[in-house]
Amino acid sequence: MGGNGREKDHASELRSIFSLKKIADAVNGYEEAKYVVFGIPFDNTSSYRRGSKYAPDSIRGAYVNLESYEYSYGIDLLASGMADLGDMEESEDVEYVIDTVESVVSAVMSDGKIPIMLGGEHSITVGAVRALPKDVDLVIVDAHSDFRSSYMGNKYNHACVTRRALDLLGEGRITSIGIRSVSREEFEDPDFRKVSFISSFDVKKNGIDKYIEEVDRKSRRVYISVDMDGIDPAYAPAVGTPEPFGLADTDVRRLIERLSYKAVGFDIVEFSPLYDNGNTSMLAAKLLQVFIASREKYYKEHI
Amino acid sequence: MGGNGREKDHASELRSIFSLKKIADAVNGYEEAKYVVFGIPFDNTSSYRRGSKYAPDSIRGAYVNLESYEYSYGIDLLASGMADLGDMEESEDVEYVIDTVESVVSAVMSDGKIPIMLGGEHSITVGAVRALPKDVDLVIVDAHSDFRSSYMGNKYNHACVTRRALDLLGEGRITSIGIRSVSREEFEDPDFRKVSFISSFDVKKNGIDKYIEEVDRKSRRVYISVDMDGIDPAYAPAVGTPEPFGLADTDVRRLIERLSYKAVGFDIVEFSPLYDNGNTSMLAAKLLQVFIASREKYYKEHI
Amino acid sequence: MGGNGREKDHASELRSIFSLKKIADAVNGYEEAKYVVFGIPFDNTSSYRRGSKYAPDSIRGAYVNLESYEYSYGIDLLASGMADLGDMEESEDVEYVIDTVESVVSAVMSDGKIPIMLGGEHSITVGAVRALPKDVDLVIVDAHSDFRSSYMGNKYNHACVTRRALDLLGEGRITSIGIRSVSREEFEDPDFRKVSFISSFDVKKNGIDKYIEEVDRKSRRVYISVDMDGIDPAYAPAVGTPEPFGLADTDVRRLIERLSYKAVGFDIVEFSPLYDNGNTSMLAAKLLQVFIASREKYYKEHI
Amino acid sequence: MGGNGREKDHASELRSIFSLKKIADAVNGYEEAKYVVFGIPFDNTSSYRRGSKYAPDSIRGAYVNLESYEYSYGIDLLASGMADLGDMEESEDVEYVIDTVESVVSAVMSDGKIPIMLGGEHSITVGAVRALPKDVDLVIVDAHSDFRSSYMGNKYNHACVTRRALDLLGEGRITSIGIRSVSREEFEDPDFRKVSFISSFDVKKNGIDKYIEEVDRKSRRVYISVDMDGIDPAYAPAVGTPEPFGLADTDVRRLIERLSYKAVGFDIVEFSPLYDNGNTSMLAAKLLQVFIASREKYYKEHI
Amino acid sequence: MGGNGREKDHASELRSIFSLKKIADAVNGYEEAKYVVFGIPFDNTSSYRRGSKYAPDSIRGAYVNLESYEYSYGIDLLASGMADLGDMEESEDVEYVIDTVESVVSAVMSDGKIPIMLGGEHSITVGAVRALPKDVDLVIVDAHSDFRSSYMGNKYNHACVTRRALDLLGEGRITSIGIRSVSREEFEDPDFRKVSFISSFDVKKNGIDKYIEEVDRKSRRVYISVDMDGIDPAYAPAVGTPEPFGLADTDVRRLIERLSYKAVGFDIVEFSPLYDNGNTSMLAAKLLQVFIASREKYYKEHI
Amino acid sequence: MGGNGREKDHASELRSIFSLKKIADAVNGYEEAKYVVFGIPFDNTSSYRRGSKYAPDSIRGAYVNLESYEYSYGIDLLASGMADLGDMEESEDVEYVIDTVESVVSAVMSDGKIPIMLGGEHSITVGAVRALPKDVDLVIVDAHSDFRSSYMGNKYNHACVTRRALDLLGEGRITSIGIRSVSREEFEDPDFRKVSFISSFDVKKNGIDKYIEEVDRKSRRVYISVDMDGIDPAYAPAVGTPEPFGLADTDVRRLIERLSYKAVGFDIVEFSPLYDNGNTSMLAAKLLQVFIASREKYYKEHI
Numbered sequence A, B, C, D, E, F: 001m002g003g004n005g006r007e008k009d010h011a012s013e014l015r016s017i018f019s020l021k022k023i024a025d026a027v028n029g030y031e032e033a034k035y036v037v038f039g040i041p042f043d044n045t046s047s048y049r050r051g052s053k054y055a056p057d058s059i060r061g062a063y064v065n066l067e068s069y070e071y072s073y074g075i076d077l078l079a080s081g082m083a084d085l086g087d088m089e090e091s092e093d094v095e096y097v098i099d100t101v102e103s104v105v106s107a108v109m110s111d112g113k114i115p116i117m118l119g120g121e122h123s124i125t126v127g128a129v130r131a132l133p134k135d136v137d138l139v140i141v142d143a144h145s146d147f148r149s150s151y152m153g154n155k156y157n158h159a160c161v162t163r164r165a166l167d168l169l170g171e172g173r174i175t176s177i178g179i180r181s182v183s184r185e186e187f188e189d190p191d192f193r194k195v196s197f198i199s200s201f202d203v204k205k206n207g208i209d210k211y212i213e214e215v216d217r218k219s220r221r222v223y224i225s226v227d228m229d230g231i232d233p234a235y236a237p238a239v240g241t242p243e244p245f246g247l248a249d250t251d252v253r254r255l256i257e258r259l260s261y262k263a264v265g266f267d268i269v270e271f272s273p274l275y276d277n278g279n280t281s282m283l284a285a286k287l288l289q290v291f292i293a294s295r296e297k298y299y300k301e302h303i
């Protein structure tokens, strides 16, 4: 570890040794990346079991234990063009956070890249939806309809995400899968039927493929938002409110692998590491791999 | 918060502000209620992982996180007539506890209401069975046959519940579903075949509907007792002895939803919050909702 | 369990069997009680490890394991006149909660009784302070100065409690013991010196008795507020932010036992059962016993 | 507790009272046993979540809670001829441990008995494979291909087990089921196709029976090695690296029950009690029972 | 690993490789041992947080991590003559267990050895006391007076140990240190003053040495029984009922080190691994070392 | 969020929004920093409870909850000149890791800055010691003498750190405080007396100040290495092997605050977040603050 006359100190040598933690396969800089991962450590509107703001770091930590090569898809993530921007600075102001997410998703998409957002709670998805081009529909995995007009006096509460998305996208543009908890006020809202809510019971009865195909037929492009509580708590215990009777982990994997080819963005939200046994962080990290690897596989085979 | 000349102190005003914890939707008093919830914090005959005496409070705590509206059945629990009596005072005397349960279940049923008992361990179900009218059969969910004549010198041990029920109800009146652990002595007991024991393996092979239909055909009315260890420990980890290869959570939901219309009583037992990750309490609370909501839906549609 | 012609149903008989959970020694009704316990399950302004809203029930649960007889003071808690009102209904509105606490503490004190409030977070103490008679000083146990003017845009945040108390009580009326975390903005506030802040390091150096005596000399009557994070996290791990180098558990016991005789009210706040190993709930329950038993002992000996 | 003149001390009387912990049904000495259980507390090449060296004791502890009678197979384990040798003394030297395992498995098999090895990490299986007679094939349950030539400079690392087994057994002799994590270097290794790797996705699609039958057709005798991470982490959370999308617990039960009749040995590895909620130890203990009971049932029916 | 013509199988060779888990330094057989360790896995009369029956194995597991050499005393435990007999077979019958303990302690002492009993709950100490020679006094470390005549209808409940010991030993023969929880009925029992109860508050005020010296002066020989709940829960969290304000870990170490030279037996009870973070098992293992090492040091220096 | 003609993409705008996690007060770049924090996520020679490689991130996470202003010292950490370089890339090769640490510590010191290293296990300190100028002595806090010549065939095992440091620094240059576990082989090594080993028992008896003063008198400059297991496990439970009877948290704080003014470097090692309840990470973060704040205070007052 030498040095030479031109250098005042060892800063650059040290920089080559150390780095702050990134997703393990995120070896690209922003400029050359195709997939741009970033974390939004925000959980301020959550009322019960908080902690989703710790999720980005927990997912990065779990990801280290995955192979870079995604065997099922034959794709090497190391060669797929991932960058990791790190996390947004924490803020308690939900509107500021959503505005920032909007700016970021817009910027990333306008640079021709795919944003992959690690929440944080579900309310941040509203920012991403605001940034979507006109022809992009929304696919949500969730246990909850998130269809309240406002909650605790806040229209940006995580219980209002799908309602806000409807305001932005309009009727027939949103599919929300895994639903098994809806309040009376939400169910009786005349606008409720403007979203295609698919219950986990329907998925168990008819299979996930039926619903994937409906989306595939109707939507030219999609943004996919995975609220981890859509998945059954046997597979994803570390969520705010574990709701029994959820989707199988393989149902959600299937949905992502089938629709990633027309996805312009992706997020994973509502995972709270404070309640984890190690399974939820691994599943979240793996779903991120599934998204990229299945998408890369499609374009390798079709182009 | 005023006060007036007639009142000695602020007792009544304070009573309007405070209340001890009830099941969240239990907004009715006993007199006007249709469903009467009560807790029996007793786990004294349990030999391995105790703690089921903490279950009633844990279920009440989890229930807070559920919607009052049961979306799958279209039923508002708030409007379904639930009362919560609280918990019986703790006692270490199993016979006294069982006698008390018998009195309580008798009283509630003679008032034309449905008792919903939150255990505590399974031995308390013997008290409920004693109180059943002659035409009511027993449906049990359990990993264990609970068919010992006596255990550790105690014929009211929780390992003897089904045997005691057979003494009371006689052959052909009991169905116990989810069985996967039976001792040699139980299996070789000539009376073993007087109960319809359905193993979890049979349910996995043939589907739960086949066995629900058998009960439905043969029994005019039923009492349903859910030992949480009947369910697979992936869904219900917080039980005394987690037994692998159990029933799916959705199997038990299906059984309850299909038979609640002819049920005169219901209990949930053997859940020990000391070992929970939050999933078991939510599942128990949800099964209680499923019982009431599916029953209410039936009578709304059929009357 | 009979019944007679005059009674329509078994409601009153059932009421004699069941009850919702109270502090175990709270065998008195409000009217005949001297000490009135109630819970305020509110933790909405807490930003890090939440969960103090679960504290009242956890303390009630731990209390069951204590003897009714307080051996060190020779006092039988069962005979000391405790009532337990239960918990206030949950609300997310900090101002409404503080207003309600003010009403309740006023009512209880005007009935000649001692309010014992189980939080919930520290912000609720502001309500109690508003209700104090003019000659009552405030004694706080805390790791934090809680002296921000406002925090996250909220002047009733739990980080502002002592500041709000100073607004109400004025200079020289507040002693806050155990302090070891103060922000620069707080420390440089000219009003900071209007409160007597005693650091945990000073207590370790000089002994707690020196500071107890200062309070005892200067204050005719006191209200005691125990933020559990004042105590070292080795003894009280289940707090929002464990701060190293805290007060010994015996220091806080000593402070309570020496000042209870001139106390008109008492609270225990900022304990979050979500992070407990069982030690914090037991310590909180025990400090409640210490407060009553030491106070009863004083009056037994001095009157 | 007498004594007599010939005895110097009470050693033999005390020996009849005490014993060090064995698998509960292991009531036979080595000489009369048919199944010989032993533990290899070794986890030294594991890089992530260690602790598999505590597994033998944890499995013994869980086994106590199982019935001796295996109801599904109608077999009494107490009468099946189990011995438990205890654990090998701990060593950090992987080659020494593997050599010892080879000696032990050879010795047990040459005495006409079935070795049942409780790991410890997967690397110990290499010792067992070395001891196999020429006509015995290998069946592995695993999430990982374990096919690295060497890992961290060690060819006996637990990530190389299947590669080492291939060196010993040759092409077409190994089936590894449950695979869902393979590195690029492993996948592109020309020898990779010499092992029959069956992914968990193939099992979910085609059913486990298809693959069991393939093994059954092609292999005259087998050794079965169960890496607990082959099973889905919902059922077996306590493994080094929980990999989502795994085999159902019942798939692995089925595989064992169908192939035990031609098994000459069995092991359970990679279970780390440090991360358990009680489910993984019970499942491991139960799979051990399934192996013996299904094998005993077969020979009872066929001989 | 050879073999020869005279040997039918490999039993003896295998025995040289494997062994069931013993205390790590227990390298002696019973016959040549000076200190005889054994476990009594019994916790059947415990009513709250059970699990002390798992303590012997947990202590053996923790002991592995200690040095054999006890640096503070300059003693090598490996050379001190320890044997480990393993555990008594589990029984639910408290009287049978106590009778067995009596037999064992008698046998060990009549062979001129020192029994070291690992509980299990405190009730087993009654068996040891019955076996004591006439001139041996009892020294107890405990948070509780354990002085009930009977509890839950059982005079051998763990809450009655000291009372039973008084029945056997008579007035002035028992010292119980660390007391801070006594029921009214116990305190008012006229026999209460026949035991020397020293509260933890007295120890904190006067120092442990004062009380050690009192015992040392009055007793020619002692049996030492350490209920782990005597120690403060900050040091020993894994006990049935954590009682705040307990003895320092170093107080108990001091007591053992000062009195071991006149001890004829020693036990550690009421540690429940189910609630441990790893500290309590290490402390229990270390106190066992302290007992032997300090005793050995004394006799090395004085003989 | 505009953009202009000169910019190809939004990279720089996004960089202003996101950052990877640093110590919260590390707002300086390397060039302008006085204190340079970096993490060494290495725990490969640890044999029992691993996980110290997760410590740097856990300390960064806990630090967020501390005030930037250190009230006890009147120092604002935000203004103290901290930089955080992030973590070294993981490697399993202990010699490579130690070599890298040597290079880094040399570089930082030659730039006139103070290195603050977050381990990882204790073996990394050897790299720092190699980089020390000739007049710098070593002060260690540890429960263990770490004085083995080699361990498991590795002279750079974490059990050999102090021995390696003696090789480098020579007799009379090392003080190791908190010692309570030493093997016989270490104790009888003739070189053992070339290090000043101070046991925790001596510190409890004589006070920490006596030993601080000895170091202060004899050493012109020091490097301070804190093995978290030197502190009592009541305060720092999350270490590899919790050793009872350790140093008080305030003893270690005192040592750091008194010697920081002559320190040229500092490290915190052997903290394993896998076993934490939140207390150990907070204590480690706080000790880092104590080091900088007390040092800054000294130079503010003395220059």
Ligand SMILES: [Mn+2]
Pocket (backbone or CB within 6 Å): A122, A142, A144, A146, A158, A161, A227, A270
């Ligand atoms: Mn959502």
Ligand SMILES: [Mn+2]
Pocket (backbone or CB within 6 Å): A142, A143, A144, A227, A229, A230, A270
């Ligand atoms: Mn949701």
Ligand SMILES: [Mn+2]
Pocket (backbone or CB within 6 Å): B122, B142, B144, B146, B158, B161, B227, B270
């Ligand atoms: Mn049962």
Ligand SMILES: [Mn+2]
Pocket (backbone or CB within 6 Å): B142, B143, B144, B227, B229, B230, B270
């Ligand atoms: Mn059962």
Ligand SMILES: [Mn+2]
Pocket (backbone or CB within 6 Å): C122, C142, C144, C146, C158, C161, C227, C270
């Ligand atoms: Mn506070």
Ligand SMILES: [Mn+2]
Pocket (backbone or CB within 6 Å): C142, C143, C144, C227, C229, C230, C270
């Ligand atoms: Mn505070």
Ligand SMILES: [Mn+2]
Pocket (backbone or CB within 6 Å): D122, D142, D144, D146, D158, D161, D227, D270
């Ligand atoms: Mn493997």
Ligand SMILES: [Mn+2]
Pocket (backbone or CB within 6 Å): D142, D143, D144, D227, D229, D230, D270
């Ligand atoms: Mn594997």
Ligand SMILES: [Mn+2]
Pocket (backbone or CB within 6 Å): E122, E142, E144, E146, E158, E161, E227, E270
């Ligand atoms: Mn005791």
Ligand SMILES: [Mn+2]
Pocket (backbone or CB within 6 Å): E142, E143, E144, E227, E229, E230, E270
């Ligand atoms: Mn006790």
Ligand SMILES: [Mn+2]
Pocket (backbone or CB within 6 Å): F122, F142, F144, F146, F158, F161, F227, F270
């Ligand atoms: Mn060290």
Ligand SMILES: [Mn+2]
Pocket (backbone or CB within 6 Å): F142, F143, F144, F227, F229, F230, F270
């Ligand atoms: Mn150490």
